[in-house]
Amino acid sequence: MTTADRPPHLRYPEIREAALADLAAFEKLSPDQVPDHQFALLRRQLDHAFANSPFYREKWAGEFGPVRPTDAAGLRALPFTTKAELRGAYPFGLLAVGREELIRYGESTGTTGSPTSSMITYEDWIRGNVAVEQSVGHLLGPGDLVFIAIPYELAFASYDLDRALEQVGAAVVPVGTLSLVCPFERMVEMMWTVRPTALVCTPSRALRLYDMLKDTGRDPAEIGLKTFLYVGETCSPAKLEKIAALWGVQLSNAYGSTETNSLGLVCERGSLHLTEDRHLFEVIDPETTEPVPDGTAGELVITSLAGRAMPLLRYRSGDFVTVSTEPCACGSPRRLLAHHGRVSEQLIVGGRRINKLALEQTVLSTEGAGLYWAAGPAGDRVEIRVEADGGDPEALCAAVAERVTAEFGVPAHVAPIDRAQVRRAMDRMLKPGSLTIEDLEAVS
Numbered sequence: 001m002t003t004a005d006r007p008p009h010l011r012y013p014e015i016r017e018a019a020l021a022d023l024a025a026f027e028k029l030s031p032d033q034v035p036d037h038q039f040a041l042l043r044r045q046l047d048h049a050f051a052n053s054p055f056y057r058e059k060w061a062g063e064f065g066p067v068r069p070t071d072a073a074g075l076r077a078l079p080f081t082t083k084a085e086l087r088g089a090y091p092f093g094l095l096a097v098g099r100e101e102l103i104r105y106g107e108s109t110g111t112t113g114s115p116t117s118s119m120i121t122y123e124d125w126i127r128g129n130v131a132v133e134q135s136v137g138h139l140l141g142p143g144d145l146v147f148i149a150i151p152y153e154l155a156f157a158s159y160d161l162d163r164a165l166e167q168v169g170a171a172v173v174p175v176g177t178l179s180l181v182c183p184f185e186r187m188v189e190m191m192w193t194v195r196p197t198a199l200v201c202t203p204s205r206a207l208r209l210y211d212m213l214k215d216t217g218r219d220p221a222e223i224g225l226k227t228f229l230y231v232g233e234t235c236s237p238a239k240l241e242k243i244a245a246l247w248g249v250q251l252s253n254a255y256g257s258t259e260t261n262s263l264g265l266v267c268e269r270g271s272l273h274l275t276e277d278r279h280l281f282e283v284i285d286p287e288t289t290e291p292v293p294d295g296t297a298g299e300l301v302i303t304s305l306a307g308r309a310m311p312l313l314r315y316r317s318g319d320f321v322t323v324s325t326e327p328c329a330c331g332s333p334r335r336l337l338a339h340h341g342r343v344s345e346q347l348i349v350g351g352r353r354i355n356k357l358a359l360e361q362t363v364l365s366t367e368g369a370g371l372y373w374a375a376g377p378a379g380d381r382v383e384i385r386v387e388a389d390g391g392d393p394e395a396l397c398a399a400v401a402e403r404v405t406a407e408f409g410v411p412a413h414v415a416p417i418d419r420a421q422v423r424r425a426m427d428r429m430l431k432p433g434s435l436t437i438e439d440l441e442a443v444s
């Protein structure tokens with residue numbers, strides 16, 4: 001058997017070297033060379049999808065089968081892929097390789113409760129791992145002890161980070177989240193005794209862990225945490241500033257989705273760059289689906305250029321983002337990403353759309369605001385709960401109401417939040433960052 005005949009899982013060093021070489025070659029492209037490179041990969045991916053993906057063969061049969069775009073306008077002639085279609089194709093409709101090539105299978109459950117599947121080949125997996133490894137290697141290495149406190153069940157992101165950290169020589173503590181083996185109480189005890197140098201979790205969990213440590217009479221600063229890598233939840237600069245100040249940590253970030261793995265990774269300068277070597281990104285107006293100019297917020301649309309197990313073409317992510325061509329000091333040709341939450345997470349109040357992250361920024365940056373807040377629409381006004389940071393809660397509520405009305409043009413009713421209620425609600429949520437008034441009422 002020659003080397004090339006051996007199955008991929010027995011060719012790790014070779015696949016890793018090829019992935020590193022491709023990454024390095026991509027970094028040498030100038031931004032204006034990126035589209036040609038991407039469209040060459042796209043045409044190959046379309047050949048693969050039409051030949052092997054049952055979903056795309058059926059969806060694009062006849063009409064789009066022969067289409068091979070050479071530029072962004074040509075790509076826009078092809079229809080979008082939606083989350084509802086992914087649900088419809090569950091579990092194996094999108095699988096474009098033989099079962100013997102599948103190395104990992106995961107699932108996510110959306111708001112409707114219907115699952116979607118995510119699948120990768122060994123090579124897809126290693127290529128993703130290598131990209132994550134390059135990113136975390138700027139921050140962490142031997143001597144670091146990293147608590148990964150995101151779900152390991154049915155997910156890829158936790159294992160992706162886990163393996164990448166191992167590759168850069170850091171030690172991983174796979175604490176997971178919401179598990180019976182390691183509930184929050186145990187995680188807090190372990191943070192105190194084991195003393196991690198880095199924490200991976202959602203921003204809301206980082207606040208909750210801080211709060212629990214303080215509650216048990218301990219000073220979180222004594223743990224010596226240096227780095228906080230936040231994933232799985234977008235949050236406002238005001239919330240991030242609180243976390244950085246409370247924990248005394250350096251912040252870093254990674255962005256991805258269950259269907260695609262990592263899509264945004266941080267460079268040595270701390271900027272979040274799109275994984276444009278493996279994905280082609282568009283940003284559209286979520287209402288009209290027309291493209292928006294660079295630097296304008298819109299919905300991220302993802303086309304996978306490299307993933308063989310599950311090609312995704314023009315997939316509407318539902319994520320509200322800004323992509324910027326602003327050059328980064330690291331010299332990478334990849335564009336920069338800023339995430340503004342889910343398109344569906346906007347509050348609609350009196351006919352106006354309020355971005356939840358923008359609202360969070362206003363609420364938490366108000367002088368005297370504490371760690372927690374929640375909001376929900378209530379007819380033609382917005383209902384807000386906020387925690388005071390030791391000062392007068394009534395004065396804080398009045399100040400928040402005034403700022404929200406001035407900035408968003410809607411009346412606001414603001415009341416103090418009950419911390420015990422927040423804790424009960426958060427401790428049973430997979431995504432505590434999306435805490436709403438409804439969630440609070442469900443545990444009152």
Ligand SMILES: [Zn+2]
Pocket residue numbers: 267268269270271273328329330331332
């Ligand atoms: Zn950079």
